[in-house]
Amino acid sequence: MAHKMIFVTGSTQGIGFNIARDLADAGHSVVVHARSSERAGETNFSGMAGVVVGDISTLAGMRTVADxxxxxxxxxxxxxxxxxxxxxxxxxxTEDGLSQLWAVNVLAPYVLTCLIETPKRLIFTGSGMHPSASSRLDDLQWRNRSWSGASAYAETKLQDIALAFALARRWSEVAVNAVSPGWVPTRMGGTGPPDDLERAHLTQVWLAASDEIAATKSGRYLYHKEPERTHAAARDTAYQDALIAACEEASGVSLPGL
Known part of the structure; x- marks a missing residue:
């Protein structure tokens, strides 16, 4: 397996830490991302090439992390x-007038993708909750609806998968995929989920670093390396384009043309 340089956001604990650690253990150079200096100071393992610090719930933080x-x-x-x-x-x-959940889950991956020099591979994080999501885009910030954390989260995961598919369609030279890690016992997932935490990161590691031909294909939504069903809207090009337009409007950042 050829040596690779890899950046993993949210990688000081949980699934992200396991992704970063396994990639480093396999001999790759891994740059980790921490939300704060305190989190950064608690993270260290052999093969870690560096640490990026920044709160990606704000546009300023997203730009700082990208830089x-x-x-x-x-x-x-x-x-x-x-x-x-x-x-x-x-x-x-947030200070930008956005839903924090949407800013972190959707806008940050969009902005970082726009501002970080385009890699050979991009991996987005979906969720098994996304098929239940509404595909409406008229109230992305949940200003006009009664708040439901589960529903808002599911919508962001549908949007993440749609972003992955849109980029795979637009950028033929980049392998872009989305992954469902499963419902696993993490700080976010709680203590009762049925899936295996020790398997939740393996598909991301494979997509990021494997030289297998299957790992370099693009435009897929995978669960344990196998295709998983998606919400119909995820592959709707009109939905994808409208979502990208909304992200551009909210951030003032445009996708680069490749």
Missing amino acids: QANGFGPFDAVVHNAELGYREPRRVE
Whole structure:
């Protein structure tokens, strides 16, 4: 397996840490991302090439993270792992006037993808909850609806998968995929989930670094390396394009043309 340089967001604990650790153990150079200096100081393992620090719930933080990441790049792969979960008890608004859940889960992967030098591979994080999501795009920020953390989360995961499919369609030279890690016992997932935490990160590791031909294919949504069903809207090109337009409007950042 050829050596690769890989950036993993949200990688100081849970699934993200396991992704970063396994990639480093396999001999790759891994740049980790921490939300705060305190989290960064608690993270260290052999093979860690560097740490990027920044709160990606704000546009300023997203730009800071992208700038720091580019200082380590270019990357062979970027894994968008950072997310907020479905247990958020209320809508939190960021300094940019956005839903914090949407900003972290959807806008941050979009902005980082736009601003980080384009890698050979991109991996987005979906969820088994996404098939239940509404595909409406008229209230992305949940300003006009009664808050439901589970419903808002499911919508962001549908949007993440749609972003992956849109980029795979637009960028033929980049392998872009989305992964369901399963419902696993993490800080976000709680203590009762049925899936295996020790398997939740393996598909992301494989997509980021494997030289197998199957790992370099694009435009898939996978669960344990196998195709998983998706919400119909995820592959709707009109939905994808409208979502990208909404992300561009919210961030002021445009996708680069490749």
